[in-house]
Amino acid sequence: xxxxxxxxxxxxLITLVFAGFLLIGVNILGYVIxxxxxxxxxxxxxxxxxxxxxxxxxxPINIKNIGEEDITNCILLITGEKSDWIKNxxxxxxxxQTDINFNLKITIPExxxxxxxxxxxxxxxxxxxxxxxxxxxxxxxxxAIKIEEIKSxxxxxxILYTFDNNKFIGxxxxxxxxxxxxxxxxIKRIRDKFSIKTDNLILRNIDIELEENPKGVYSIxxxxxxxxxxxxxxxxxxxxxxxxxNAIFKxxxxxxxxxxxxxxxxxx
Numbered sequence: 001x002x003x004x005x006x007x008x009x010x011x012x013l014i015t016l017v018f019a020g021f022l023l024i025g026v027n028i029l030g031y032v033i034x035x036x037x038x039x040x041x042x043x044x045x046x047x048x049x050x051x052x053x054x055x056x057x058x059x060p061i062n063i064k065n066i067g068e069e070d071i072t073n074c075i076l077l078i079t080g081e082k083s084d085w086i087k088n089x090x091x092x093x094x095x096x097q098t099d100i101n102f103n104l105k106i107t108i109p110e111x112x113x114x115x116x117x118x119x120x121x122x123x124x125x126x127x128x129x130x131x132x133x134x135x136x137x138x139x140x141x142x143x144a145i146k147i148e149e150i151k152s153x154x155x156x157x158x159i160l161y162t163f164d165n166n167k168f169i170g171x172x173x174x175x176x177x178x179x180x181x182x183x184x185x186x187i188k189r190i191r192d193k194f195s196i197k198t199d200n201l202i203l204r205n206i207d208i209e210l211e212e213n214p215k216g217v218y219s220i221x222x223x224x225x226x227x228x229x230x231x232x233x234x235x236x237x238x239x240x241x242x243x244x245x246n247a248i249f250k251x252x253x254x255x256x257x258x259x260x261x262x263x264x265x266x267x268x
Contacts, residue, residue: 040067041130065094080119182216215239
């Protein structure tokens with residue numbers, strides 16, 4: 001009888017310890033989340049930049065201060081392999097609940113390789129900083145095509161692009177799109193045909209299904225029959241799994257629960 005009583009008391013004690021452990025874990029997690037600093041600096045949506053060899057363009061980058069206090073002495077720095085293409089010497093203050101433009105002057109050398117060049121915009125102020133990843137697509141005259149967005153899910157690619165038909169006549173045209181895998185082999189080629197009987201900018205939203213499970217850096221090319229020798233090239237990373245959130249729960253899921261079960265087994 002005494003042995004059974006001690007056994008029951010041991011189970012109750014371990015259960016209370018286990019419940020306390022869970023409560024402490026939740027409180028710590030809540031503390032971490034609630035104390036994570038939210039930036040007052042916010043980049044407005046930035047479309048990838050398309051520009052031809054030897055050309056120069058001024059691109060406005062809109063920055064918002066969504067906080068309740070002014071942010072001072074902000075400068076927009078550019079990092080990346082081709083950061084020397086871009087000039088910006090402006091230092092500005094951003095008042096609370098307002099937005100402001102930083103004008104980037106981009107100059108592309110004549111013999112630049114046709115490719116997609118990633119860059120990082122780093123906004124640094126007295127109070128805080130933030131960053132944004134962008135890319136510059138260097139072309140050789142395919143000015144009618146502008147890539148807006150490329151998304152992927154499993155074997156499916158979703159491509160959003162615009163076509164400016166101001167200099168074209170006729171009833172329809174097409175954009176040729178082809179894809180190379182990380183080994184450099186062509187795995188897909190399509191012709192996206194559409195009507196150009198409109199004065200408006202044409203928005204195209206297409207889905208392309210790949211015949212292999214994608215993994216790695218894929219190259220996507222766009223060209224128009226009016227300029228078959230030239231093209232736009234975009235690079236995308238496909239096949240990466242999402243890992244966000246694993247670090248927060250690693251201790252709780254990896255060690256805490258098995259250890260509590262171990263204590264419970266010993267008590268029994």
